[in-house]
Every structure is written in structure tokens, then in C-alpha cells.
Amino acid sequence: MTFRIIDLSHTLNATGMSIWPGHPSFSSYKLPDKRNVTALSFGSHTGTHLDAPSHFIADGLAIDQLDLQRLFGRAVAVDVRGKDARERIGWEDIKGYEEKLGEGVIVLICTGWSRYWGTDKYRDHPFLDPDAATKLVERGVRVIGVDTLGPDEMRVEEEVEAGWVSTHEVILGAGGMIAENLRGVEEVIGMERPIVSLLPVKIGGCDGAPIRAIAFEA
Numbered sequence: 001m002t003f004r005i006i007d008l009s010h011t012l013n014a015t016g017m018s019i020w021p022g023h024p025s026f027s028s029y030k031l032p033d034k035r036n037v038t039a040l041s042f043g044s045h046t047g048t049h050l051d052a053p054s055h056f057i058a059d060g061l062a063i064d065q066l067d068l069q070r071l072f073g074r075a076v077a078v079d080v081r082g083k084d085a086r087e088r089i090g091w092e093d094i095k096g097y098e099e100k101l102g103e104g105v106i107v108l109i110c111t112g113w114s115r116y117w118g119t120d121k122y123r124d125h126p127f128l129d130p131d132a133a134t135k136l137v138e139r140g141v142r143v144i145g146v147d148t149l150g151p152d153e154m155r156v157e158e159e160v161e162a163g164w165v166s167t168h169e170v171i172l173g174a175g176g177m178i179a180e181n182l183r184g185v186e187e188v189i190g191m192e193r194p195i196v197s198l199l200p201v202k203i204g205g206c207d208g209a210p211i212r213a214i215a216f217e218a
């Protein structure tokens with residue numbers, strides 16, 4: 001049996017990537033060896049990756065401790081491609097998918113913003129309202145994937161210090177996980193019964209790790 005695999009990951013490259021301000025970029029170095037061996041360097045949140053609860057939550061699980069069962073399974077792609085730059089994605093945009101939600105369902109938010117990958121506009125993506133994230137968590141959802149830098153609007157430091165509650169905190173605080181910088185989610189929208197795999201590289205004690213995210217029709 002073969003499946004048509006949809007690649008939901010961007011390529012890790014030395015140039016042309018969108019990276020969260022201040023995070024390490026990707027670099028690689030071929031060792032002077034007869035065999036090809038490459039030394040790699042990048043941040044735990046560089047490229048298409050998964051946030052572990054410990055990214056935001058002090059005693060949250062690290063990337064090597066996650067329940068893999070949650071990261072492979074039935075998915076729902078929410079089509080919000082009509083949203084503008086920095087526009088809010090609210091529960092009113094998601095509730096039409098409510099009957100497909102439930103325990104163990106992976107929710108992919110499709111903004112279409114991956115087309116701006118590598119450009120300045122990529123930072124001005126639509127964002128998921130924390131209240132909508134709370135309603136997803138209440139319905140048993142613990143894994144959310146976005147085709148943007150993150151589920152939250154990029155904020156200035158003062159707002160963050162003023163105690164602004166973010167969508168990151170809602171999801172990771174519920175023991176959930178967030179897949180960021182996905183691509184190709186548009187192709188999942190048309191699928192009848194999509195299955196998604198978001199398995200991270202098993203890095204001991206780490207707050208995040210790269211994933212080779214895929215989707216296929218079961």
C-alpha cells in the first residue's frame with residue numbers, strides 16, 4: 001500500500017529562511033573528510049519545528065518526553081486563507097469545524113502565509129486568538145500546527161512584560177504542543193480523512209526540535 005505524502009516542512013538552508021528575531025539561524029559545515037560528514041548548527045525553533053511544553057512552562061515536558069501518540073493521527077485543517085496581515089483568527093472562524101474536533105485530533109491552521117516564507121511579510125501573519133485556543137483545548141485538542149512563525153501575533157516586549165496571556169501559554173500550559181512554520185497545509189484542506197505526522201527529533205531535555213511534518217490521506 002502506498003500513500004501520496006504531502007510535505008509540510010520547509011527546507012533548512014543557510015539563506016532564505018524566516019527566523020524568529022534573535023533565534024539562531026541554520027548553518028552547516030562539511031568536515032574535511034574523505035567521506036561526506038556535515039556539522040550542523042541551528043536553534044531548537046529554527047525552521048519547521050515543534051514547541052514542547054517546556055518552551056514556556058517551567059515544569060513542562062521536554063521534547064524527548066512527549067507522547068508520540070498525540071503527534072501522529074487524525075487532523076483537521078482550518079481554512080482561514082482570507083485573513084489579512086496581523087488579523088485575528090477567532091472562534092467564529094473555527095466553530096464550523098467543531099464536529100470534527102475532539103480528543104487526539106490535530107488542528108492545522110491554514111493561513112496561506114507560508115507563501116511569504118523568507119520575506120519580511122512572513123512576520124505579519126494572522127494570529128490565533130488565545131480565547132479560540134482555549135476553546136480548542138476545552139474540546140480535547142492538544143496539538144495545533146500553524147503555517148506561520150507562531151500562533152501569536154508578534155508583540156513588542158512591553159506588552160509581553162505587562163502580563164499579556166498568549167496562545168503559546170494556553171496550549172503549552174495545557175500540556176499541548178505547537179508545530180510552527182508548516183508549509184503545504186493548503187493541500188490538507190481538500191482531504192477527506194487526513195492523517196498528519198509531526199514527530200520531532202529526540203533531543204534530550206530540549207524545549208523544541210525540528211520535525212519532518214507530513215500529511216497523507218488514510
Ligand SMILES: [Zn+2]
Pocket residue numbers: 045049050051055180208
Ligand atoms: Zn517554537
